[in-house]
Amino acid sequence: MTKIVALALQIVPGDARPIFRQIVDGIREDIANGKLPVGSKLPSVRGLAMQLTVNANTIAKAYNELVCQGLLESHKGLGMFIAKPTQLLSDEAQENCLKAAIASFNNAVMYLDYSAEEMTEQLLNELKKLNRD
Amino acid sequence: MTEYTVKTHGLTKQFGTKIALNALDLQIEKGGIHALIGSNGAGKSTLFRILLGFETPTSGSSTLLDIDSQALTPEMRGKIGYVNEEHTLPNWMNAASLTKMQKKLYPLWNQNVYDNVIENFDVAPDQKIAGLSRGERAGLNLATALAQSPELLILDEPTLGLDVVAKQAFLEALLFIGTENESTIIYCSHQMEEIERVADSLIILERGEVKNQSTPDDFCERIQYWIANFYGKAPDINDIKAALSVKNIEGQTHIICLDQQIGYREYLASIGASDAVEVPINLDNAVNAFLAKNHKRSQSKLIVGA
Numbered sequence: 001m002t003k004i005v006a007l008a009l010q011i012v013p014g015d016a017r018p019i020f021r022q023i024v025d026g027i028r029e030d031i032a033n034g035k036l037p038v039g040s041k042l043p044s045v046r047g048l049a050m051q052l053t054v055n056a057n058t059i060a061k062a063y064n065e066l067v068c069q070g071l072l073e074s075h076k077g078l079g080m081f082i083a084k085p086t087q088l089l090s091d092e093a094q095e096n097c098l099k100a101a102i103a104s105f106n107n108a109v110m111y112l113d114y115s116a117e118e119m120t121e122q123l124l125n126e127l128k129k130l131n132r133d
Numbered sequence: 134m135t136e137y138t139v140k141t142h143g144l145t146k147q148f149g150t151k152i153a154l155n156a157l158d159l160q161i162e163k164g165g166i167h168a169l170i171g172s173n174g175a176g177k178s179t180l181f182r183i184l185l186g187f188e189t190p191t192s193g194s195s196t197l198l199d200i201d202s203q204a205l206t207p208e209m210r211g212k213i214g215y216v217n218e219e220h221t222l223p224n225w226m227n228a229a230s231l232t233k234m235q236k237k238l239y240p241l242w243n244q245n246v247y248d249n250v251i252e253n254f255d256v257a258p259d260q261k262i263a264g265l266s267r268g269e270r271a272g273l274n275l276a277t278a279l280a281q282s283p284e285l286l287i288l289d290e291p292t293l294g295l296d297v298v299a300k301q302a303f304l305e306a307l308l309f310i311g312t313e314n315e316s317t318i319i320y321c322s323h324q325m326e327e328i329e330r331v332a333d334s335l336i337i338l339e340r341g342e343v344k345n346q347s348t349p350d351d352f353c354e355r356i357q358y359w360i361a362n363f364y365g366k367a368p369d370i371n372d373i374k375a376a377l378s379v380k381n382i383e384g385q386t387h388i389i390c391l392d393q394q395i396g397y398r399e400y401l402a403s404i405g406a407s408d409a410v411e412v413p414i415n416l417d418n419a420v421n422a423f424l425a426k427n428h429k430r431s432q433s434k435l436i437v438g439a
């Protein structure tokens with residue numbers, strides 16, 4: 001049986017995002033930074049609910065959304081797994097998504113003392129970790 | 134069998150000229166954790182007293198577990214658990230003698246549930262109840278209430294005054310042990326963080342009427358938070374459509390409004406706002422704004438009346 005990965009999620013009380021959104025964002029982040037490689041088995045709905053002390057329906061809602069986004073897949077009787085990357089967005093939605101990501105990247109780095117070349121190099125290294133061919 | 138644990142139809146209760154419940158139509162589905170909130174005086178206690186048959190309604194009717202509230206037998210009452218913030222327990226007993234008594238009183242007593250819940254709290258069987266801390270009393274109270282396998286469990290501010298450890302233990306026990314025996318739980322609390330974590334549905338009671346019944350997330354989506362600039366004078370709250378609260382902070386107008394998912398930016402522009410930006414709002418602030426609006430309204434009414 002596949003081992004369940006440990007999810008390092010934290011629910012922040014008072015966060016303006018609802019709890020299911022915090023879970024969706026947290027898992028997306030861990031997929032992006034390589035902590036959750038393709039094929040990783042996630043805790044069950046009840047297991048994660050117990051870990052976070054959150055109603056199981058909230059976890060189910062977060063998992064469902066991630067399935068709709070194509071990041072998770074449910075294998076009947078086996079559990080929930082990180083899916084192979086597939087593109088579910090339209091060209092336009094994809095372009096908007098990329099633009100938003102670049103804008104927030106710019107926002108985060110604008111006062112840092114790095115040249116554009118230095119940042120690009122590091123960014124490129126990170127992008128390679130996403131395992132895309 | 135029971136589709137709804139609680140059903141009220143046109144339930145009204147008047148104390149003199151004060152209307153505590155105003156033709157209340159409320160249906161609470163069987164199973165799950167239902168958070169019931171409302172400002173003080175919203176009618177929660179009156180509702181419980183009528184539901185449990187301790188008070189007669191002025192008009193309308195209510196059923197609890199499919200039985201008319203006014204005709205509840207002691208046997209039916211045995212299927213209803215109640216835990217409040219006082220955690221009233223017989224001080225002269227110890228935990229073991231209390232559970233022994235409970236076993237005799239409740240035919241559906243589930244020792245497994247009791248053991249699993251009490252495990253989260255530091256209560257020894259021979260410990261005298263009078264000597265327990267507030268958190269331990271709460272644990273013992275919840276453990277006994279859940280082990281009675283009630284069909285309906287009413288929790289009235291059960292975590293009030295508990296420290297973080299006891300609160301966490303209480304919520305864990307409630308979420309993962311209580312739900313196993315398919316009890317319906319009505320959870321009254323003012324702690325939105327808890328409600329957001331545990332509740333399947335959020336029922337908001339206000340001046341004796343149901344103002345919301347949905348998941349906490351869906352309620353949050355009904356409330357929008359806008360920040361806009363009104364150069365010159367910002368309009369009065371009563372002149373802004375659907376506004377629950379309007380605050381001026383450093384020259385900017387912060388507006389919290391209800392059920393305006395579409396077209397509000399254009400609306401704000403039409404009344405003279407520029408650069409309106411929508412920002413996220415959490416459940417705590419959303420509920421506050423929702424309840425505060427009518428708080429003020431009823432206050433101003435009082436002044437007019439006086």
